[in-house]
Amino acid sequence: MDVVDDFLRDHPADDRLEFLRARFDAGLAWVHFPEGLGGRGWSRDLQQEVDEAFKGTPQLDFGVQAIGLGMAAPTILAFGTEEQKRRFLRPLWTGEEIWCQLFSEPGAGSDLATLATRAVRDGDEWVVDGQKVWTSGAHHARWAILVARTDPDVPKHRGLTYFVCDMHAPGVEVRPLRQITGEAEFNEVFLTGVRLGDDLRLGQVGDGWRVAQTTLMNERVAIGGNPVRRGGGMMGPVLDAWREHPEHRSHDLQQRLLKIWVEAEVTRLSGVRLREQLAVGQPGPEGSGMKLSFAKLNQELSGIEVELNRDLGYDDWSFRRSESVDFFGRGPGYRYLRAKGNSIEGGTSEILRNIVSERVLGLPSEPRVDKDVPWKDLPR
Known part of the structure; x- marks a missing residue:
């Protein structure tokens, strides 16, 4: 160009x-x-x-x-x-300023709208108190995207407001959460009397759920919709292992790999179509389908890779802070363990199936008896 x-x-x-x-x-x-x-x-x-x-x-x-x-x-x-x-x-x-995401809470993960972190207005500032969890990269983040409850008297989806949170502000405490890999790439974050100026609010007061939907739709595309060449992604190391370990091949393994290859190609080509849609608008619920498929494929492929590399275990359990997820700079044991989180992070597979069924396929939604109940009256 x-x-x-x-x-x-x-x-x-x-x-x-x-x-x-x-x-x-x-x-x-x-x-x-x-x-x-x-x-x-x-x-x-x-x-x-x-x-x-x-x-x-x-x-x-x-x-x-x-x-x-x-x-x-x-x-x-x-x-x-x-x-x-x-x-x-x-x-x-x-990359001068790194970001993290303060959405999920111990009691508000899949049902994010029930979150309890409060933001109370005090003049030109908001005072934030609460706890967030599963926050990747909080230990090196300068800023965070934060959803907090600003009105407990209205139904759960309508009383939320979206903020940019200063991770260096007094009252922000980051604690590591150790994963199955031994690493701590994510954290729990405690917010105690954190003061945020109103100039750090994104969108209107009480409109946080709509703003958060933009984040979540983009998150699922970012996780599951990145360009992948044919035979790339998690498929690459599995094919390498297939070529390098003929002694571990079996008819059953071959049939499973062929089936997953077809699914991976369908997912890859669907990703091409999704990115074409993104070229003319904002991401929609189709990104949830991509992320759902991405998680399933990663877990199945990493399992086959471990079977082919059965002599290579995972013995690196020492606790350490990980700067980021490194799927391809590590061994098959790491990939197998880390892939377990793919069906949780960025929206659980169960929730994504609901989104696909309701917003893509047009199926009836699940009954929501708490839809019009003020948040303060919900059982917790």
């Missing part, structure tokens, strides 16, 4: 941060974003071509920046003020 060629000629790549800042300022970060916010107002489907042209230059760390890039940024673009967009989007994209 001529515009990228011109940029690369004028901007040496010897300083990673300055190069990324310049790329953002040139509108070559998110090309479909508006001018001045990292984009040029182009079609979203040109992003892959632009990214391809930048191969070999300083790149983003998607493992660390995933929540900011895939969830916070599109939500800020959709609901943020001009001041918020200009304050947050550039350092988010360059």
